Amino acid sequence: MRSRIRTPGKRRFGKVGLTDVSGKPVFGMDAKGPIGEPAQVEDYLRNLGAKDWGASLGVAVLPRKKKPKRAAANDAEPAAKPPRAAAVPPKPKEKPKPxxxxxxxxxxxxxxxxxxxxxxxxxxxxxxxxxxxxxxxxxxxxxxxxxxxxxxxxxxxxxxxxxxxxxxxxxxxxxxxxxxxxxxxxxxxxxxxxxxxxxxxxxxxxxxxxxxxxxxxxxxxxxxxxxxxxxxxxxx
Incomplete structure (x- = not known):
């Protein structure tokens, strides 16, 4: 389970916990919802064994990883394109000779x-x-x-x-x-x-x-x- 608090700085922001299929608290939960840290929940799940860990993947929702910020389009000058090679003028047609x-x-x-x-x-x-x-x-x-x-x-x-x-x-x-x-x-x-x-x-x-x-x-x-x-x- 993942906390529904979306405002950074509030008490339950970023907290997670575990319940069974029926919704009964298993780990990192109190009466008002999740109170555990993501690392704690991950350690708990890893110690359960492969079967329970795999089954828990469909239930536990861990915090999303932050994506690296993309540089603003105007932060750096675009790479200069290589100059085009000058067009070679066609050779003048030779005049016919006698x-x-x-x-x-x-x-x-x-x-x-x-x-x-x-x-x-x-x-x-x-x-x-x-x-x-x-x-x-x-x-x-x-x-x-x-x-x-x-x-x-x-x-x-x-x-x-x-x-x-x-x-x-x-x-x-x-x-x-x-x-x-x-x-x-x-x-x-x-x-x-x-x-x-x-x-x-x-x-x-x-x-x-x-x-x-x-x-x-x-x-x-x-x-x-x-x-x-x-x-x-x-x-x-």
Whole structure:
């Protein structure tokens, strides 16, 4: 039995006692209720034996243990969260670079348009026919492409001359689309033509350029070419 007094400091506060099933006082009781200390009742019960002790658990109510006080929410500063790692910005997408390949018959229309930039009037049909002839000679023109679109053309030729001890290489045509100028496409094509001529055994490469194309002349000088002669031609 547990005292019904709930006010600390009063005489029977926290007192406990034992009765039998019928309510008759057994230990720590008087006419008004419990007067025993919890420790005394616990010692009494432990000395009764396991059977009586176990039976008494359903009757005796001992004082509840006090729970430890929880710290107030504002008593301590909350632990600082670790700083988030800075987000790594995505790498900028690389701009596509021009690529080189040999010309194909399906390029004829685009090549005709590029050739027109130089002032030469030629049909798509004739360009396709000339491509077939050049392929049989092993002199297929070189193309520069960007995202599969043709942006530059370079013709190559190898010839044997009587007065030279090695074949002569020649750039027969060089043209870059207007929208692609200034991005190194011309240099890429000329360097590819020079490499082609070296593989063919040439030790000298030449190119002709119309007198009115001052910009082209400056480009060839920048690429290491020298002006050595004047070109003459006659229509037959």
């Amino acid at each position: 690529k080189l390949r040999e010309a194909k018959p399906s390029d004829a229309r685009r090549l005709a348009a590029l050739i027109h930039q130089l002032g030469h009037e030629i049909s798509e049909k004739q360009v396709r026919k000339n491509l077939g002839t050049l392929k049989r000679l092993g002199e297929t023109p070189l193309l520069a492409t960007l995202d599969k679109a043709v942006i530059g053309l370079c013709g190559v030729h190898r010839t044997i001359t009587l007065h030279r001890d090695a074949p002569l290489g020649r750039i027969t045509i060089l043209v870059v689309a207007e929208e692609a100028k200034g991005h190194g496409v011309g240099r890429l094509l000329v360097e590819a033509a020079e490499q082609w001529c070296r593989k063919k055994g040439c030790r000298l490469i030449e190119v002709t350029s119309n007198d009115r194309r001052a910009e082209a002349h400056a480009f060839y000088r920048h690429m290491g070419y020298e002006r050595t002669s004047i070109r003459f031609f006659k229509k037959l």
